[in-house]
Amino acid sequence: MTDITAPQHALALDAADPLSRLRDEFLIPAHDGADQAYFCGNSLGLQPRGARAHVEEVLDKWAAEAVEGHFTGSAQWMPYHELVREPLARVVGAQASEVVAMNTLTVNLHLMMVSFYRPTRERPAILIEAGAFPSDRHAVASQVAFHGFDPATDLIELEADEPNGTISMAALERAIAQHGPRLALVLWPGVQYRTGQAFDLKEVARLTHAAGAVAGFDLAHGVGNLELGLHDANADFAVWCHYKYMNSGPGAVAGCFVHERHASTERPRFAGWWGHEVTTRFRMGPQFSPTPGAEGWQLSNPPILGLAPLRASLELFDRVGLPALRERSRRLTGYLEQLIDARLHNVLHVVTPREPGRRGCQLSLRVHGGREHGRALFEHLAAHGVLGDWREPDVIRISPAPLYNSFGDILRFAQTVEAWRDGR
């Protein structure tokens, strides 16, 4: 029988997978002279080695050409956002005209709600998951209030119905059936940040549309993690950030999807000059005529320095392709789960769904014995170069990122937890 906890086993798994070499494309923080075991890609992904060259290219162009940099050479700034459009569309499973890189996640969420959350007296409500990421909750509550409605009644938060705090599709279906006639918008996560639960976007959109509401998605934890198939899922809109699994740096320019069927929409929007028809933008006329597609929601000329690292990241996603990456991800996270079941079940409880189809790379792990115990383990891990992240009151999130984490990293996590348990 294979001993899955043997170092040779992890080494063999790493050696057998050609995608293991992608790790060399990243700068891995050091701990005591060796690589850290970094499991925080759900918070800030690591720096691709190629990022610096793209940033320096912009700085050099600025130094040498100044304003001319908008119009000269390759990677000129005027159409710079177009450089990321097609690779980004491939990552999220969309058509190129359906995606744009702009702003930051919460800003995009607000801009999308300006167009797609159009409450009426009969239909004022937004449905989200209870315990949503605070920024999303603030955004939807403030939109409800902005339109003169009351978040206390018109922001509906669906409570978890499964033992670990996850939400069954049946519960979502019941909620949509119950509130359907009052629902204007369902804003749903691709992957819930706290539990790591992944949802079937197509099914969420189908149920939402059947109730006559708009289906919007927050894919902060889904993008670069799962195959999203946004176009086929029939999402109306989606937003995401690029600093988590997309490895594009702190505060990176975010992403936004608007389904093709809304490309030439008459819906109201907040407009800015960069969303105006490309061909006539520089006539500087007073009338706004939007560019068809997601780019029509742009406000400003984009922060080129903020977009530059995204190019490096997308080159890596294009090199591998999401299906192969996802396959590796399933095996990495599956190995983590196996090790916990075999050796650590008296320390850690897996909160994330056990079915690989209902999760991405992240496992949320509740530490038995309460908060102080959990904090002690978390700090022990960090002190030994194993970095996860902490969610109050007692959860450690471990997210093996298939682009740079190894089977060896995962074994090291398990060994470090074991040493802490046995040393107490």
Ligand SMILES: *Cc1c(COP(=O)(O)O)cnc(C)c1O
């Ligand atoms: C990371 C994250 C955010 C962060 O929003 P920013 O506008 O990028 O600061 C918002 N929502 C969710 C669900 C997230 O995971």
